[in-house]
Amino acid sequence: MKPATLVLRNITRRRSRFAFTLLGITVGIASLVTLLSLGTGLEKEVRKQADVLGAHLVVTPKGWCAYEQISVLTGETLPEAIPDSDVKKISAIKGIQVIPYLTQRTALMNQPVPVVGIPPDKMKAFKKWEIGKGEYRLDGQGIVVGHGIAKQFKLYVDQAVPIRGKDFRIRGILAEVGNRDDLAIYLDLPVAQELYGTGDKVSFLSVKVDDISQIDKYILEIQNTANVAVVSDKQLLKSVLGIVGAVGNALQLIAAVAILASCFGIINTMMTAIYERKREIGILQAIGAKRRTIFSLFLAESGFYGLAGGFLGVVAGFLFSYAAAPYISQNEFTAFLGSEQTVRLFDPLITVEALAFSVTVSVLSGIYPAWKASRLSPVEAISYE
Amino acid sequence: MSDVIIRADKLGKVYDNGYRTAALEDIDLSVERRSFSCIMGPSGHGKSTLLHLLGGLDRPSSGDVFVNGASLAGMTPSLLAEFRNRTIGFVFQFFNLIPVLTVLENVQLASMLAGAPDREQKERAVGLLESVGLTDKMEARPNQLSGGQRQRVAVARALANDPSILMMDEPTGNLDSKSEADLLDLIGALHGSGKTILVVTHSDTVSARAERIIRIQDGRIVPMAGYGAHEHPEQEQVQ
Numbered sequence: 239m240k241p242a243t244l245v246l247r248n249i250t251r252r253r254s255r256f257a258f259t260l261l262g263i264t265v266g267i268a269s270l271v272t273l274l275s276l277g278t279g280l281e282k283e284v285r286k287q288a289d290v291l292g293a294h295l296v297v298t299p300k301g302w303c304a305y306e307q308i309s310v311l312t313g314e315t316l317p318e319a320i321p322d323s324d325v326k327k328i329s330a331i332k333g334i335q336v337i338p339y340l341t342q343r344t345a346l347m348n349q350p351v352p353v354v355g356i357p358p359d360k361m362k363a364f365k366k367w368e369i370g371k372g373e374y375r376l377d378g379q380g381i382v383v384g385h386g387i388a389k390q391f392k393l394y395v396d397q398a399v400p401i402r403g404k405d406f407r408i409r410g411i412l413a414e415v416g417n418r419d420d421l422a423i424y425l426d427l428p429v430a431q432e433l434y435g436t437g438d439k440v441s442f443l444s445v446k447v448d449d450i451s452q453i454d455k456y457i458l459e460i461q462n463t464a465n466v467a468v469v470s471d472k473q474l475l476k477s478v479l480g481i482v483g484a485v486g487n488a489l490q491l492i493a494a495v496a497i498l499a500s501c502f503g504i505i506n507t508m509m510t511a512i513y514e515r516k517r518e519i520g521i522l523q524a525i526g527a528k529r530r531t532i533f534s535l536f537l538a539e540s541g542f543y544g545l546a547g548g549f550l551g552v553v554a555g556f557l558f559s560y561a562a563a564p565y566i567s568q569n570e571f572t573a574f575l576g577s578e579q580t581v582r583l584f585d586p587l588i589t590v591e592a593l594a595f596s597v598t599v600s601v602l603s604g605i606y607p608a609w610k611a612s613r614l615s616p617v618e619a620i621s622y623e
Numbered sequence: 624m625s626d627v628i629i630r631a632d633k634l635g636k637v638y639d640n641g642y643r644t645a646a647l648e649d650i651d652l653s654v655e656r657r658s659f660s661c662i663m664g665p666s667g668h669g670k671s672t673l674l675h676l677l678g679g680l681d682r683p684s685s686g687d688v689f690v691n692g693a694s695l696a697g698m699t700p701s702l703l704a705e706f707r708n709r710t711i712g713f714v715f716q717f718f719n720l721i722p723v724l725t726v727l728e729n730v731q732l733a734s735m736l737a738g739a740p741d742r743e744q745k746e747r748a749v750g751l752l753e754s755v756g757l758t759d760k761m762e763a764r765p766n767q768l769s770g771g772q773r774q775r776v777a778v779a780r781a782l783a784n785d786p787s788i789l790m791m792d793e794p795t796g797n798l799d800s801k802s803e804a805d806l807l808d809l810i811g812a813l814h815g816s817g818k819t820i821l822v823v824t825h826s827d828t829v830s831a832r833a834e835r836i837i838r839i840q841d842g843r844i845v846p847m848a849g850y851g852a853h854e855h856p857e858q859e860q861v862q
Contacts (some may be wrong), residue, residue: 526708
């Protein structure tokens with residue numbers, strides 16, 4: 239017989255208590271894994287979208303906060319704020335390519351969908367889009383839709399789609415690009431401006447520079463040319479990731495509180511077990527168990543809760559985050575998770591971290607009860623009734 | 624010259640839980656190797672306390688116990704645990720088996736604590752259960768056994784590491800007369816095989832089998848009338 243036999247038999251002797259204690263740590267770890275998994279997916283997607291933007295600089299109206307900067311990446315509705323005169327002045331600067339965006343929303347089958355007004359030819363060259371079905375033609379009647387939107391709403395070429403009460407015809411469906419570009423409807427910029435009544439204004443500009451080493455010079459030049467703010471893609475990424483990280487940390491803190499609560503559950507279970515098994519502890523001591531043996535046996539029991547609860551929590555956490563991701567894409571912070579490949583069903587790093595954390599906190603929770611058990615006097619324990 | 628295996632020297636035990644109670648005072652005692660001794664006396668007068676001190680389960684408030692010449696007072700808790708594991712087998716009134724383990728595993732427990740490999744533990748336990756007549760109960764749980772059977776398992780467990788001393792605290796206290804007789808036969812056989820037996824008991828049936836009776840009253844060994852002339856004047860020799 240091995241000590242593990244004794245540990246396992248003892249831990250499962252009170253099955254309902256075992257199950258509830260295990261459930262406590264499972265729920266705590268599952269919530270941590272869910273948040274870590276969603277958070278990691280979110281961060282990956284933010285980085286990917288920043289790459290997809292394909293810009294070195296983003297020109298925004300002055301006074302935009304980080305929330306609006308996130309919207310640049312997510313394609314959420316943004317206020318129109320940069321007039322065409324400024325767009326023209328900035329476009330005139332040598333050594334840069336400028337793409338104006340007007341980002342709005344429409345309802346398609348009662349679901350909100352991003353509508354982006356773009357200069358068609360410039361955008362196609364800028365993004366290197368390819369057409370999947372139909373043709374790439376944006377005009378007063380024609381629109382192009384992303385692959386994901388077409389798939390989600392079962393759209394087809396030549397189908398009529400109403401946007402703000404006006405019927406447009408789908409001229410083409412973009413080939414899948416695997417990012418946010420798949421999830422929008424594209425209109426010719428002047429058509430979008432008229433449709434949404436924004437005059438000659440756009441939401442923001444994305445700028446690609448010919449010589450990246452001169453980027454600071456271009457930033458200054460753009461700021462001197464028009465009354466706008468300029469942020470580099472790295473700054474934008476840093477700013478957005480900062481918010482994503484802060485939100486993630488706050489959520490993980492909540493999960494940590496859940497785990498802390500489950501630790502008290504383990505302590506309570508172990509303390510009760512010691513009182514119930516006091517006489518057995520005395521017997522073990524009488525037949526030669528050393529203090530460190532008793533300590534190890536009880537510590538192993540609490541560690542087992544961490545291992546089993548951690549394993550179940552990891553599985554439940556990944557399943558939940560995978561299943562929940564598509565349903566929580568209705569705000570700017572989680573909008574990225576709407577794309578299918580963002581949240582992975584299994585992440586080895588998160589698994590190892592969560593299991594290590596679960597076992598560590600469970601073992602730490604078991605230290606005091608195990609110490610109490612090991613300090614019992616054999617005579618007191620044997621005489622306990 | 625007698626071969627003393629256990630010697631108590633001015634042994635005393637005081638419990639102090641806000642109120643001082645002297646459980647044992649000035650106990651001088653020698654137990655000979657391969658002897659069968661009973662400790663008798665009224666309840667609450669210190670019999671079990673003496674057994675616990677002699678077996679290293681408890682620490683004396685004064686004096687010392689020497690087993691095979693080694694001082695128990697000088698041992699660390701870890702050494703004392705090792706000493707109990709290898710030198711002494713304990714049997715208690717309430718059997719005290721581990722309910723979640725099978726009979727076989729209960730007997731293996733002491734060998735496991737001694738660090739014996741699985742196979743050795745099992746071979747030894749099977750042999751011991753055969754010797755106490757419980758071969759057919761090896762996979763049973765303690766709650767599936769009668770009181771007598773449980774006590775025989777406890778004896779088998781006490782013998783797992785082949786200790787030289789067997790200490791029993793009221794081993795027949797919860798047994799019917801048939802089980803008591805069977806257990807006494809087993810104890811007799813163990814004594815015959817060379818074990819030193821020390822039993823705390825109220826039972827005259829048990830004491831009738833002993834070679835020597837040590838009487839305790841008010842925490843002291845009572846000198847026995849008519850037995851004061853020999854080597855251990857405070858003890859009664861049963862022959």
